Amino acid sequence: MHQMHGAGETGAVQPAIELRGIDKRFGAVHANKEIDLKVDKGTIHGIVGENGAGKSTLMSILYGFYQADAGTIHVDGKLCEINGSEDAIAVGIGMVHQHFMLVETFSVLENVILGVEGGAVLRDGVEKAREELKRLEREYSLNIDPDAIVGDLSVGLQQRVEILKALYRGAEILILDEPTGVLTPQEADHLFRILDTLKEQGKTVVLITHKLREIMAATDNVSVMRQGAMVAHRKTAETSPEELSELMVGRKVLLRLEKGESNPAATVLKVDNLCVDNAQGVRKVKNATFTVRAGEIVGIAGVSGNGQSELLEALGGIRSASEGTVELNRQDVTAGKGVDAAELRRRGVAHVPEDRHRMAMVTAFSAKEAAILGYEDDPAYQKGGLLDWDAISAATANMMSEFDVRPDNPDLKAANFSGGNQQKLVLAREIMRDPELLLVGQPTRGVDIGAIEFIHKRIVAMRDAGKAVLLVSVELDEIMSLADRILVMCDGAIIGEVAASEANERVLGLMMAGVDPNEAKAAEGQA
């Protein structure tokens, strides 16, 4: 593997982080191949790559979760041995994880001092921490009340608490792992402003993401990883999304999906005044009314946690409806009242749920076991009262070749497939049943670019075959490029509909934040 030189070779200035020849294997998988990386002090450095390219492994090595098999880590020019997160914190590296590590019932202050309480008696430490926290907040304009309970804060604010935690521990170098996955576009913009402030104060930021738009908007330099190797370093100003995506995938990629006009026909799904409560009795979906016709893709946009999940689960028969009705081809299929997921499947509703690991598959199962989930009673899979594993194996192999699942081994444990391949297997299982209605949530979450292209094409193909598709996604790009009509959900209610042709990020973003659609469009008009 040939090496390239870091873009940030400015000579005299000592890089904040320098990785030399980092190599890491997990058994047969060569996760990091002799990685060289220089991150200049006081810059925002992006690292992009597909899922499984080795970004997370590299950062885990830097943060001490894993130890490299070979290679060295230099922080501020000094050789460092990082054997755990304590070592990383000691040399000034802080990390903001994709999944927050916060105690929701604690206040911001309590979360921040967790692990660095400074003595057996809490009070002395707390007072000192409060002063420090105030200083940090002023300096970086984070706008957080130290006494707020973390569980009451929005996701965007919780993320700032994570940043605060790292700064409080004296982080000079901040690693952010896919930080915008749960944010609205507006919240993401705010985050980037905070990162800019950090940079101005001389901190160094490493931003790991698969979203090229963010790299272009927020970073100074960018490094691209592919299949465990560092393939390129660029100054952000001197590159383009097209070049980066080509470097990531190793071939040219269509960033914009090409699809024809939709030809909507008869109404397949009719949702009328649907209300759904969660287990605690809180109303999560409020009087949702909409239709999905054959031959169209209806997208539901919204910040995650605004009732889309519950809506999708109710339509899929997993969660009971509290009020209202759902009709499929004029027949009542409201969840509860004798209609469950199995019944809906029999009636031609396929469901690709939002959360692949939690819901769509059993990761402890082999691929062929995962490939019959929900369809295990199919007569084609039975022989003499037992499951016909030969037939199931053959069917799984067929799904794998049809949806390009790699490796195409039906006996491999589901957990050992990459996210994209797991998702392709789930899509194959649901789509190859030729359903009337496809419910699909976050189809490309944690999926690499090559697979995204493929998955989007298959969903459009469903539409073009005259099927009804309901798409829930928090990725606005995805909604805008796939959907023919877009419904926006906020706080459980559908607050408006926008035709895909008229949609843009700003209007949708405002609607997602709860602004009335007409006002949102008016605001857009003034802008």
Next chain:
Amino acid sequence: MSKTVELPRWIDVGALPLLNLLLALVVSGLVVLAIGENPVQVVEILLYGAFGYEEAWGYTLYYTTNFIFTGLAFAVAFHCGLFNIGAEGQAYIGGLGVTLAALYLDFLPFPIMLVVAMLAAMIFGAAWAYIPAYLQARRGSHVVITTIMFNFIASSLMVYLLVNVLRPEGSMTPESEQIAEHLRLPFIHDIAAALGIDMASSPLNLSFVYAIVISVMVWLFIWHTRWGYAIRTVGANAVAATYAGLEPGRFIIIAMMISGALSSFVALNEVMGVQHRLLIDFTAGYGFVGIAVALMGRNHPFGIFLAALLFGMLYQGGAELSFEIPTISNDMVVVIQGLVILFTGAMEHMFRPRVTKIYTAWRLRQDAGEAA
């Protein structure tokens, strides 16, 4: 926290349990040393007592039979994510079913009676498991708590029944009447004799064969039927089960009832095979040992068979031990058995991280060697 390669099956189900067992034996040896006996001699007697002569084999396999049943019972519930500690009580109540059938339907011919007794045991055992299962599935009461309580309830109920209801008039011992001679399961040594083979007499009876048949059936059930698939789905990921339309509560109840039914087969061995009457506490802790058997056997019928054999050996060899060396009392034998359970069951994961690390290092060197 370093990521590691997955252990191959032979280490997972072979080397690791053996390592745990070895450690248990070492610690047991220290205990034996502490009371001033020679551990080597103890092991010799233990092994001789379990396998040294024909009769010993019979006894070892007779204990093994019970452990197979309770081990399978635990495993089926475990595949559904349930920790059924109630095999003891379920087997006990199953014994009531067998006894009632044998005492009150004694006019039936043996083959029919065998099926009836089996069904009676299953129904009683499953019914006793149904209540905690229902409470778990529909009310969220944890099955560990409820099955423990149901063991106590079963115990008290059976004492009451044996003292006040089933005890024949005039008898001073709290046990049921003997079941009719033609309804007893044939001993293996009797079968052998009928075939012209001379075997030492032991309590080993036809239920050992039945246990092996049941093991195969459980294997088929878990990995080759829809219900088995559903049970494993619920156990591995209840949310995914709901998504698939497999209502978890339903399969929790099914798995627990099957578990209870499997436990109840202990009564087949004990009541119809050996004691020929219902005795107080005839379950003698087999239900609890079944947990260790299943965990050590990785909840797979074949592993359970091997683990059951080990515990059968410990039971029989231990009995011999307390007989041969008076300073090693019966309680001491229980200590040794307890240590085996502790190390193979409860502390099953003690060596795993280290072994995984060593194996990973070895594999990496191996891979590097191939690459070079």
